[in-house]
Amino acid sequence: MFLVSLSYLVEHLYQPGGFLKYLGELQSAFYFYPIVGAVVVSFEIILIIFLISKTARILSGRNYFFLPFLIGAVLFYLQTNYQYFSFNNLGVLIQVFSFYWIVRYFKGNFLWILIVIFPLQYFLFGSFSVIFLLSFSVFVVLNEKQKGLLKLVLIWVGGIIFFFVGKEFMFFQTTKTLLQFPYSVLKIGDQSFLFISTLLLISILPIFYNINTKLISSISFKRIKLVEITPFLIIGVLIFVSIPRIGKKNSHYFHVEKLFYEQKYDEIIAFNSLFPSNNILTNFFNNIALSETGQLNYKLFDFPQSSDSGTLFLKWEIVGEVLKRGGYFYYSLGIINEAQRWAYEYMVMRGNTPEILKMLIKTELINGNYSIASKYILILKKSVFYRKEALAFEEFIMNEAAIDSHPELGGKKLLKTKQDFFVISENPVKNLDLILAGDSTNKIAMEYKLADLLLQKKNARDYY
Numbered sequence: 001m002f003l004v005s006l007s008y009l010v011e012h013l014y015q016p017g018g019f020l021k022y023l024g025e026l027q028s029a030f031y032f033y034p035i036v037g038a039v040v041v042s043f044e045i046i047l048i049i050f051l052i053s054k055t056a057r058i059l060s061g062r063n064y065f066f067l068p069f070l071i072g073a074v075l076f077y078l079q080t081n082y083q084y085f086s087f088n089n090l091g092v093l094i095q096v097f098s099f100y101w102i103v104r105y106f107k108g109n110f111l112w113i114l115i116v117i118f119p120l121q122y123f124l125f126g127s128f129s130v131i132f133l134l135s136f137s138v139f140v141v142l143n144e145k146q147k148g149l150l151k152l153v154l155i156w157v158g159g160i161i162f163f164f165v166g167k168e169f170m171f172f173q174t175t176k177t178l179l180q181f182p183y184s185v186l187k188i189g190d191q192s193f194l195f196i197s198t199l200l201l202i203s204i205l206p207i208f209y210n211i212n213t214k215l216i217s218s219i220s221f222k223r224i225k226l227v228e229i230t231p232f233l234i235i236g237v238l239i240f241v242s243i244p245r246i247g248k249k250n251s252h253y254f255h256v257e258k259l260f261y262e263q264k265y266d267e268i269i270a271f272n273s274l275f276p277s278n279n280i281l282t283n284f285f286n287n288i289a290l291s292e293t294g295q296l297n298y299k300l301f302d303f304p305q306s307s308d309s310g311t312l313f314l315k316w317e318i319v320g321e322v323l324k325r326g327g328y329f330y331y332s333l334g335i336i337n338e339a340q341r342w343a344y345e346y347m348v349m350r351g352n353t354p355e356i357l358k359m360l361i362k363t364e365l366i367n368g369n370y371s372i373a374s375k376y377i378l379i380l381k382k383s384v385f386y387r388k389e390a391l392a393f394e395e396f397i398m399n400e401a402a403i404d405s406h407p408e409l410g411g412k413k414l415l416k417t418k419q420d421f422f423v424i425s426e427n428p429v430k431n432l433d434l435i436l437a438g439d440s441t442n443k444i445a446m447e448y449k450l451a452d453l454l455l456q457k458k459n460a461r462d463y464y
């Protein structure tokens with residue numbers, strides 16, 4: 001979640017690569033509008049193709065189609081993984097543009113400016129600056145030979161000195177973090193080999209610009225040159241290999257999640273009735289929607305259920321996506337403090353998101369902790385697209401009557417457990433027993449308990 005404030009920018013300048021992460025978060029903030037997000041991502045990939053083609057034209061005097069379109073196709077393919085972060089293509093684009101800018105506008109002695117530019121590149125863009133460094137190094141070796149050797153040595157030595165001085169006196173990060181950040185295997189969707197291979201190819205492109213391609217350029221089929229149809233061939237192959245990547249399972253889940261955050265519970269149930277899913281998280285949201293509308297025990301088996309009750313409640317986990325969503329089970333039951341703990345732990349582990357902040361605000365308001373709720377509201381007010389919701393929350397500060405009369409907050413406050421007990425995150429069924437032992441009027445807890453018993457009975461019947 002991108003925040004419009006100077007302090008938020010400063011937070012991203014404590015280590016190399018933080019500014020690129022900042023730009024990526026700014027870009028992804030506009031994914032609030034799906035069409036805008038699609039246009040921005042597409043434009044970035046097209047611009048990368050264009051800049052690589054223009055650079056090739058400047059260095060070789062010839063037009064290149066195959067490599068620019070191939071790189072663009074691979075970046076598009078990587079982007080089809082929903083875990084691929086926006087700063088990856090943005091980092092590639094900035095480095096490709098930097099190299100194009102240098103070979104286009106700076107020649108001869110002006111290249112000494114790179115001694116200053118590379119440390120700045122590294123500070124702003126972190127590990128992605130290596131693309132520029134390698135591209136420039138290959139360019140100097142091939143084009144300036146011995147004349148450029150001194151420049152190359154000074155640039156590398158200057159970069160290494162800046163790295164170690166920064167490590168010891170400025171950034172206070174481990175060597176591994178300083179070398180890798182903001183690159184992360186998780187933030188490219190576990191596509192390391194393809195991603196790193198593509199970056200390496202971009203880095204050594206000047207080598208290919210020095211290869212004589214006249215023989216390849218002369219190949220034609222019925223007067224149509226091979227180099228002219230190459231882009232269309234690449235696009236055709238790209239479509240063929242990308243369609244299976246855009247799976248219904250993920251798109252189905254994201255649609256359900258969007259409806260859930262908008263609290264359109266009836267629409268979730270109707271959608272899952274038409275398009276059943278075996279995704280545990282999808283059915284987890286669906287079961288909460290059933291509970292919120294009082295239909296859980298009537299329609300439990302109208303939808304797929306997991307044998308370990310994972311579709312009813314999620315067990316504690318801090319590695320994957322569970323931590324971000326599991327707290328909604330406790331919020332639905334009225335175990336407000338535990339719902340808050342899940343949200344808070346996610347914020348500590350992964351940072352702010354709009355929905356996590358909303359959960360923290362709601363739980364603090366229900367608990368009457370208005371000063372803490374105000375701090376979270378202030379953060380939400382600094383976001384790009386959630387200021388209106390923050391202002392709506394602000395009306396509840398020091399206004400218990402408004403909270404009590406609110407359909408959601410007042411309802412959860414009535415459900416709030418009155419008896420203290422230790423929540424067992426690994427076995428939520430035990431929590432239901434504790435709630436019912438202390439408050440037998442909690443109909444939602446009774447509904448979940450009955451649903452769990454029905455699920456166990458069904459699994460036993462299926463077993464026998």
